[in-house]
Amino acid sequence: MSYPKTYRTVRRSAKPYLLTVEITNETLPESLDPDDVVIRIHAASVNYRDVAMLHEGGYPLSCNDREIQGKYCAAEIIVVGDAVKIFTLGDRVTVTPNLSFLTGEENDVESCALGSETAGAMREYAVYEEKYLVKLPLHLSWEEAATITGVDITAWVSLDGLKDIPKNATALLQGTGGVSVMFLLLCLESGIRPITTCRPCVPI
Numbered sequence: 366m367s368y369p370k371t372y373r374t375v376r377r378s379a380k381p382y383l384l385t386v387e388i389t390n391e392t393l394p395e396s397l398d399p400d401d402v403v404i405r406i407h408a409a410s411v412n413y414r415d416v417a418m419l420h421e422g423g424y425p426l427s428c429n430d431r432e433i434q435g436k437y438c439a440a441e442i443i444v445v446g447d448a449v450k451i452f453t454l455g456d457r458v459t460v461t462p463n464l465s466f467l468t469g470e471e472n473d474v475e476s477c478a479l480g481s482e483t484a485g486a487m488r489e490y491a492v493y494e495e496k497y498l499v500k501l502p503l504h505l506s507w508e509e510a511a512t513i514t515g516v517d518i519t520a521w522v523s524l525d526g527l528k529d530i531p532k533n534a535t536a537l538l539q540g541t542g543g544v545s546v547m548f549l550l551l552c553l554e555s556g557i558r559p560i561t562t563c564r565p566c567v568p569i
């Protein structure tokens with residue numbers, strides 16, 4: 366099993382960022398640990414957070430200088446280490462967006478979010494221990510799948526994973542942005558009556 370030696374990334378430029386990113390060429394490790402997989406990233410989604418980080422003081426959480434941008438991606442497994450159990454070549458996967466939170470039950474752990482506190486998703490290839498990966502649905506395009514761990518999970522969590530939804534429930538959705546529209550789709554599929562607000566267009 367082989368993989369490229371080098372790959373391209375999108376990194377925030379050196380401070381002051383002045384709203385710029387740059388393409389860098391980087392090197393993949395020559396050998397893998399037994400639990401590692403190499404992924405080829407086909408799509409990464411862009412969020413407001415990626416823009417906020419390009420402004421000095423624009424992002425309220427911790428954020429490394431010159432980090433690789435992006436938190437959410439869709440990728441294909443191209444190499445598996447000797448002890449990898451869950452995944453196989455060709456599997457479509459995403460990377461858990463915060464490497465410190467894998468079960469939802471971690472307490473008092475230091476956050477390790479992609480794109481801010483560790484290398485992000487905007488790169489051609491990456492190496493991860495298999496525990497950080499999750500399989501993607503087969504029916505979604507790479508681009509669609511690259512949004513799942515962002516807007517989709519935010520909407521899902523805000524509906525508490527659709528647990529204990531009362532009969533004839535109604536949900537009020539603010540606006541027509543990414544999270545709201547995903548929330549709307551979940552409402553329609555699960556029988557919740559949605560009411561969506563929309564700000565009036567301002568004529569130019």
Ligand SMILES: NC(=O)c1ccc[n+]([C@@H]2O[C@H](COP(=O)([O-])OP(=O)(O)OC[C@H]3O[C@@H](n4cnc5c(N)ncnc54)[C@H](OP(=O)(O)O)[C@@H]3O)[C@@H](O)[C@H]2O)c1
Pocket residue numbers: 412413514515516517519539540541542543544545562563564
């Ligand atoms: N995207 C993610 O992956 C993600 C993950 C975690 C948390 N979040 C959070 O979820 C929220 C929505 O994110 P998003 O990605 O859906 O953003 P978005 O696509 O930019 O949508 C922003 C929404 O806010 C509404 N809005 C903006 N200014 C408003 C105002 N002055 N009054 C009323 N409504 C206003 C817009 O309404 P109109 O449609 O009427 O313009 C739109 O629905 C943000 O707080 C974000 O930080 C997002």
